[in-house]
Amino acid sequence: MNRIILVRYGEISLKGLNRNYFIDCLVRNIRTALKSVCQAKTEKIQGRIIIHLNEADLDQALAAVTKIFGIVSVSPGVVISSDMADIENQVRIEAQNADFKTFRVSVKRSDKSFPMTSMDLARHLGAVVLRNCDGISVDLHNPDLHLWVEVRGKKQTYVYHQIIAGRGGMPVGTAGRTALLLSGGIDSPVAGYMMAKRGLELIGVHFHSFPFTSDRAKEKVVDLAKILAQYTGKLKLYIVPFTEIQTKIVELCPERQTILIIRRYMMRITERIAKIENAKSLTTGESLGQVASQTQESLTVTNDVVEMPVFRPLIGMDKVEIVDIAQHIGTFETSTLPYEDCCTVFVPKHPETKPKLDRIRESEKEIELLAEDLIATAIEEAEILEL
């Protein structure tokens, strides 16, 4: 008997000829996730992935696996031979170790050479349970204990009684890469999570404005990136020194437009980094109307400077909904630490909410002369962390 986790994938099995590509990617992601917590082996079988736990701790392995996108559900269980005596024995053990009044046994049998039909085997094993436990009865509709037996081949029968929901989505990496503008706030980690769920690998880009933001604020972003990396397997984070550009903007551009012009420079730099990293899109945590730089007009202005598509998965969400997800994925606590993450020094008292694109372009004229140097230096001096 060997302890296993049985992994089911849903959506990716629909992907026709690319199916293997998706599954291989999922297997790789599972291996990466498990490597840091335990020594477990991963095996691909028809329609399922099997994790052989060996000596590994089940809870640790489960915690890691249930964070991986592309998994519909998992079941901790055991693998035994398809010998009838073995199957009977295992079912008896599972029943004796469980606390229940009612039960049922379900059988799946992909090995059609097995001498009994699924129905017959289920009935037979039900009888085994009834013989070995007192005061219990069968309930096919709402049992306390639902025992599953999957006969897959001569040597592989899987027995389990728990089905734990996964996060769904697509394996990270199958959709390529996106560059995520990662601040220390609540929204951007959630945006990253949502795009990663659609199969995108994340390249984090954070703008650091020391001394206007502190090193603790930077550490906070690193911590957030580490939390995201639990879902994405790995995450490369660029920490871009931004003070120089920001102060130049404040010096050379009209006060009401500073935030928008700062945002435009963030987008420009992020797109450059995206190109370096072979990412094909940008992701931001913007939500319509949340702040002045997130109105339709403002988004038009910030979109103007990039060619790549900009994904804004939170665009139609309320703060409450975003906070719910942040709590669910475990980034909320870190996001709400009190270190300043947004340099209030640079926030104008009355920012533009309906900026005109041509006027913003006009305002950028003076700084444009320096822009190329400033951007190149910022990217060159960026600190790159592999998390």
Next chain:
Amino acid sequence: MTKHPQEIYLDHAATMPLHPQVMEAMLPYFEDHYYNPSALYWPGGAVEKVLKQCKESFALKIGVTPEEVFFNSGGTEGNNTLIRGVVEDLRPALKKDARLITTMIEHPSVMEVFRFYEAKGMDVVYLPVDDCGRVKLDVLKKEMTEKTVLVSIVGVSNEIGTAQDLKAIGAIIKRINPNCIFHSDFVQGFLKMPLDIAASHLDAVTFCAHKVMGPKGIGALYLKKGSKCAPLLLGGGQENNFRSGTENVPSIVGMVEAIKIFSELHKHQDRGASACRRALLQVLEKELQDFKVIEDPQGSPYVLCLSISGIKAEVLLHALEKENIYLSTGSACSKHSKEDQRTLRALGLSDAEREGAIRLSFSPLSEPDQMEKVAEAILRQTAYIRKIIAFRKGNK
């Protein structure tokens, strides 16, 4: 974690480095004399004796009897023990009408305890202060009643260094209610400012070691004999049943050693802290525009609070940190809470003045020679930050 060899540390009110001699005094109690002082075999007894000597030495220093000194983990514990202990010891009938008095400029370890009891429905009065941070005595006279069971007033403010006139305050309290417990959080004043417990009619005083070159996590509470105060920690009955928990012998030894060393150094503080203040202010007053010193002329020379207009204190702090100069913003402990700048607010400072408030705090070993470098850095970084903030305001 690597330390910069040329750092200039100006945050001694937050904590002081351990004096090397203190470390030396402590080591044998980690390595050789590690025994539990309650143990019945002779080495335990020997350690207990050391503990007794430490207590006698401490008591002598503050002018009380050894039975009135209780070692604990420091300022927060001392303040919590006293305030909670006094309130919990009240008879229910008394508790209902009892009044508690404190000030608006207390350390959070006092403030939060009073707020806790206020939330439970008790009558708590927070005394206002004048623009130097001194408690308004006429308000105290008015608020002090016969039902007042506890008055807790910070002896020396951690943020601006204000020294309260504890003798005058004690006299007012005891005239109106001789049974009222008078407590002072004296963590920032210990060994740095005069303290006369008897003449001030103090019933309880909080002390700690790491603000005087001693180890962190050790302190003491003075509690006058006969004062009614329930213990916070129950257990093995150490410290005469008032503070259970195995005595932290190495740290107690360290604290007593630190007291000796610091007291000596303090005698020459005019060449240290005070000289640093003078040197710094000399340059700033000549070169820096639009700033003010927020101080109590009779206050602690170890603390210097400056409000520089047109900057944000935290930005200046980070800019100076880049130059390996470490100081604090005017609002201590704000890292953990949004509720900050309470003290500066109580002093009547405007939003802009509070926003630009920084605190420098010295030790007797601070070097006046370094202050020119500090002043220059403040001037340079202030100019830089002001320029950017001025742009923001459209003053270009």
